[in-house]
Amino acid sequence: MTSPISIFDLRGKAAFISGASSGIGQHTARMLAKAGAAVALAARRTDRLDAVVAELRSERHKACAVRLDVTDPSTIEPAWREAEHQLGQPIDILFNNAGVIYIERFTSQSYEAVSRIFDTNLKGAFMVAQEAARHMSTHGQGSIINIASSSGLRAGGQMSSYGASKAALIHLTQIMALELARKGVRVNALAPGNIQTDMQAEFTERGIEDGIMKRIPMRRFGEPSDLDGATLLLASDAGRYMTGAVIPVDGGQVLSWM
Template identity: 55%
Template sequence: MQKNHDKPVGAAFDLSGKLVMVSGASSGIGLHLAAAMAKAGADVALCARRTERVRQEAEHLEALGGQALGVALDVTSVDSIDQAMHQVQQHFNRAPDVLINCAGVALLKPFLEQTPEELDAVLNVNLRGAFLLAQRTAAAMVEQGGGSIINVASTAGIRPGGFLSSYGASKAGLIHLSKVMAFELARYKVRVNALCPGNIETDMHKEFEDAGFTEALVKRIPQRRFGTSQDLVGAALLLASEAGSYMTGAVLTVDGGQTVNSL
């Protein structure tokens, strides 16, 4: 017999009444996960530098029911982060319950050829920007009574990959940051986890294909295929919802088995 305090399995993944804020939501993984959160019942704030794009996508999501808002956000700017947070809280009259920290850039270039400016550009978005957005969102969550932060890292932060020195370093830093945040914020009922996609077919990933790495990459994936943004939905819903309520500090890979491939 089911106990009164137990929820049906499906209900544990329900995000009705929750507000989810997604950075990097104008395309790719960020946009797909924003739509998935809306389908799970959440109100969604889509945030990115391409303001018109996220506003258009927010209109599409509102057709699913609930509320959606497109917000301008450049994670390299503290002022932009603060303005976006203020706009989201004013519009929804609450802080986010979930942050999907997904804004990111990639650089495919040999280590010896990367310039200081290119290194700064990658770290400023993928690590510094993620840090600052998570910090400000976490502070609002603490005041509200808790929440969940999902830092979208990468398997490139777990295992080395050629031509990915700055990108891999930024994602490795984000994974460790997630663990430290999880440790410090647990007492405030804020969960923090790192979601690590493998090779996911997006516009960003197309750079690998254009460089002629497709066949070699697929051979290193036990499932022998690239992933899609849809493959990340289950893991993201787990970390965002009550179904993952006892998960914090986890590093969750979704990579077709690539990180456990043999040498």
């Protein structure tokens, strides 16, 4: 019988993390490396990744940095191939994390702002996942983890474009899971709530943190490490019979009323 602990072991696997220059992406790259995976950190500016890669290599983890702009399709395939080349193995795990947020009332959002949200959060995630699926299908295995949001599961004021992009990503996750199941590729989504990252600063600047806190049953914002357990479940053999799942990690926020 497989050990309950060993099924979470990622040794021998390789992970590609988009949006790895800060926040959840950077934290998860470190966590997956410490769980045994070789990791490729991807972002628009690789200079913001170099220190993390050096740190991981100094700890004897296999890591590399690749340039990726999810809003520029021409960068996606080269980034994936470069990651596999540098790591010296096929990529088994995609942590599809690159995203942006925009807080504004529905009637005030500009076309440019809405386009930026959807270009990054939906179209960008779609194209990166598509590239991953093509490669993983060839190898007959893989796990794609789309980073959605609790805003894609519940309505929230001033979050129309962001919430809609994440709701669409959740639906995309389920369609992908349906199409890719027989190819050995699992597709699931995490739906974080308010996590203490640079993105959270937007809420602080607008003075709406207290109002949000009151809608979280656990009465605290999450830390990036609060996503570790769910991420490891989906990335590892522990979640080998899971596909099409959407896991909220939000302190119960999806249970609260608007």
